Amino acid sequence: MPRRCDCWDIGRRRLEFARRPLVMGILNVTPDSFSDGGAHRQVEDAVRVALQMEADGADIIDIGGESTRPYSDVVEAEQETSRVLPVIEQLAGRLTIPISIDTSKAEVAERALDAGAEIINDVTGLEGDPLMGELARQRSVGVCVMHMKGTPQTMQDDPCYEDVVAEIERYLVERLQACERIGIRRDRICLDPGIGFGKTHEHNLTLLRATRRFVELGSPLLIGHSRKGFIAKLIGDPLADRTAATLGVSLAVAAAGAQVIRVHDVKPTVDALKLFEASGGLN
Secondary structure (H helix, E strand, C coil): CCCCCCCEEECEEEEEEECCCCCEEEEEECCCCCCCCCCCCCCHHHHCCCCCCCCHHEEEEEEEECCCCCCCCCHHHHHHHHHHHHHHHHHHHHCCCEEEEECCCCCHHHHHHHCCCCEECCCCCCCCCHHHHHHHHHHEEEEEEEECCCCCCCCCCCCCCCCCCHHHHHHHHHHHHHHCCCCCCCCHEEEEECCCCCCHHHHHHHHHHHHHHCCCCCCCEECCCCCCCCHHHHHHCCCCCCHHHHHHHHHHHHEEEEEEEECCHHHHHHHHHHHHCCCCCCC
16 A cells, blocks of 8 residues: 555645545636536536535535636636636635635635635646745645646647656656745645646556556645546547546546545546445555
């Protein structure tokens, strides 16, 4: 069994990892996200979906106001804030589970934290905005540090690696150390290899097979594979429903020790993980 981290301190509380991963529900309040763009743009709809995710067993709700799909358009901080803030403000007093803000802008993150968010989930690994690291340190919140090659506008332009696992492992270790140097405690940092962010389909599969190696870094590990393009490629139909195939990956990385699984379809994931745990889970 790998040296698996058993908790994540996000400031106001500690998230404990047992024999199955926690489920992070994805709530995109954007018009153009790759899978659910436009589905939750109205505040009332987004709030309803988030509350249902909690009822279905989600452990975290991750709210984003800017699409990071390949070749997506950049959104200004003011517009991104206007999308996420009303939702967070309405949910903060109603959810019992933590809210994560999915943003790479310190201005957006700060407003979200003020409204009640407890985690910063940054696809740039806290490198995209020079103020983000200091904000995370000052506010003593949980952070998720992800690897992305390039930007959403360039990341799928022929991504190349000599050894994709070794290079991303090295990046995550370096970012972990950089965060510690500016005063962000190690137990507040979650790592994410960035499935689909500047990787080919084969890169994604190679990284998923290496989940155990990333777990052994000793920090919480988040895997975000839900409904992504490599799944459609593997099942051979870009129009097919990807829920069952996403579940297959979820169970594989759960068995390898991943602590957080970020998904669109909360209920089937929670149900599958309940049976995973009941059938033996992580031994």
